[in-house]
Amino acid sequence: MIYLDNAATTLKKPPCVGEAMLRALQTLGNSSRGTHTGALDAAHTVYGARCALAEFFHCPRPDHVIFTSNITESLNIALSGLLGPGDRAVSTDLEHNSVLRPLYRLAAERGVGVDFVPADRQGRVDYEDFERLLRPETKLIVCTHASNLTGNVVDIKHVGEIAHARGALLVVDAAQTAGTRPIDMQAQGIDVLCFTGHKGLMGPQGTGGLCIREGVEIKPFKVGGTGVQSYSETQPEQYPTRLEAGTLNGHGIAGLSAAVGYLKELGTEAVEAKEAALTRRFREGVASIPGVTVYGDFSGEHAGIVALNLRDYDSGEVSDALSEDYGIATRPGAHCAPRMHEALGTKEQGAVRFSFSWFTTEEEVDAAIRALRELASDAR
Amino acid sequence: MREKTLRTVVSFHTTTDALAVETHCAAHGVPGRLIPLPTIISAGCGMCWSAPDEAREAVLAAVRDAGVDAEGVYQMLL
Numbered sequence: 530m531i532y533l534d535n536a537a538t539t540l541k542k543p544p545c546v547g548e549a550m551l552r553a554l555q556t557l558g559n560s561s562r563g564t565h566t567g568a569l570d571a572a573h574t575v576y577g578a579r580c581a582l583a584e585f586f587h588c589p590r591p592d593h594v595i596f597t598s599n600i601t602e603s604l605n606i607a608l609s610g611l612l613g614p615g616d617r618a619v620s621t622d623l624e625h626n627s628v629l630r631p632l633y634r635l636a637a638e639r640g641v642g643v644d645f646v647p648a649d650r651q652g653r654v655d656y657e658d659f660e661r662l663l664r665p666e667t668k669l670i671v672c673t674h675a676s677n678l679t680g681n682v683v684d685i686k687h688v689g690e691i692a693h694a695r696g697a698l699l700v701v702d703a704a705q706t707a708g709t710r711p712i713d714m715q716a717q718g719i720d721v722l723c724f725t726g727h728k729g730l731m732g733p734q735g736t737g738g739l740c741i742r743e744g745v746e747i748k749p750f751k752v753g754g755t756g757v758q759s760y761s762e763t764q765p766e767q768y769p770t771r772l773e774a775g776t777l778n779g780h781g782i783a784g785l786s787a788a789v790g791y792l793k794e795l796g797t798e799a800v801e802a803k804e805a806a807l808t809r810r811f812r813e814g815v816a817s818i819p820g821v822t823v824y825g826d827f828s829g830e831h832a833g834i835v836a837l838n839l840r841d842y843d844s845g846e847v848s849d850a851l852s853e854d855y856g857i858a859t860r861p862g863a864h865c866a867p868r869m870h871e872a873l874g875t876k877e878q879g880a881v882r883f884s885f886s887w888f889t890t891e892e893e894v895d896a897a898i899r900a901l902r903e904l905a906s907d908a909r
Numbered sequence: 910m911r912e913k914t915l916r917t918v919v920s921f922h923t924t925t926d927a928l929a930v931e932t933h934c935a936a937h938g939v940p941g942r943l944i945p946l947p948t949i950i951s952a953g954c955g956m957c958w959s960a961p962d963e964a965r966e967a968v969l970a971a972v973r974d975a976g977v978d979a980e981g982v983y984q985m986l987l
Contacts, residue, residue, distance in 0.1 A: 560924065561924035561956075562954070563945060563954070563956075564943045564944055564945050564956050569943060572924055572927075572928055572956075573928065576924075576925060576928035576929070576932070579925065590976075591925065591929070592923065592925040592926065592929070756924060756954055756955065757921075757922070757923060757924060757953075757954065757955040758922075758953065758955070759952075759953030759954050759955075760951075760952050760953045765922065765923065766922075767922040767923045767926075768923075768925075769923065769925055770922075770923045770924070770925070
């Protein structure tokens, strides 16, 4: 299989990830549940991962790195823990349902006001719209770092400056960029960084988290066992315990920590450069194929994603033909990004998304271009 | 049971704080280890740093240098 669905999850992981997980499965007890050897091994593993992620994302404090099961949980925790009645939030048409649905629910259940920065037909935002939509009641801007459909990268630092100038927070959805582009919470003015472990970070599924700037107070989304302050009727106030009820995914976190170590050695800049080269090669390769429409703006920074359609064909049919006839894995349909598809005018057709990773080769990209050329030829 | 000796014991708000102090102590040769929180300090669960009482000042310095706000500092026979 030629795997070009890395925006959904990276299938090929560094060998150290599986090795760390197997070792963890065979040796770890439960973190923060006692001090016998197995429990302490788990606690050390989790703490090591916090420190590694804090360094990786330039989060000032390891105890402000919170582990979750995925970025959807991270975003739910951040948004429901920050927004209350009377508050407003600004978001964009680029967002995934992991941002949209929590916002829609908060609007329905708590009366939170939500304003959306529109996207144009190339999936671009106008940064002046952020300024236009900010009101005194706006508590935060929640914004993706890169569209999971077009791959367009948002200038997060600029958005942060706009938010902070008006007293609002910046919450970033880094689902498509964590591990594949350098992220510096401090330099980019990110107040809450939400990440997932299983995409660009190349860790296992079931891992993710939030990095929180010091002074940002998020109310707990869930409460329960923490291994500390057990006779208190309320969740402990201190991070990370405040937001981590229940047993952590120690085995997954061990794998994620190994993946972060691998990326640290590799250098995120190297991953970014390779994915940019593969993306450019693919886009230029398909640009001349009759009947192919590519979506997005490639004039600026871009994630390793290219979405396209072949004539007016159902994106699911094209993706299925790529899989069945060529062994190429892509993602058709709506990509959980309804507002983005509406902006692009692809609500009915969907789109076929090709997405690359550190382990994708030029030969695989060329094979995908050849397959599309043949399918386009058949379409005639 | 084991013979009791005088110990300096530091309790924490979170396990992460306890691990931060353990890491700092290990790096700087400060004696002690993590143990279950004695019930005389608090009912419930959790972990604390236990060190020979003569290392009290070094332990307190380590807690401070690790940037940790200790929940409590105790002297007790353990």
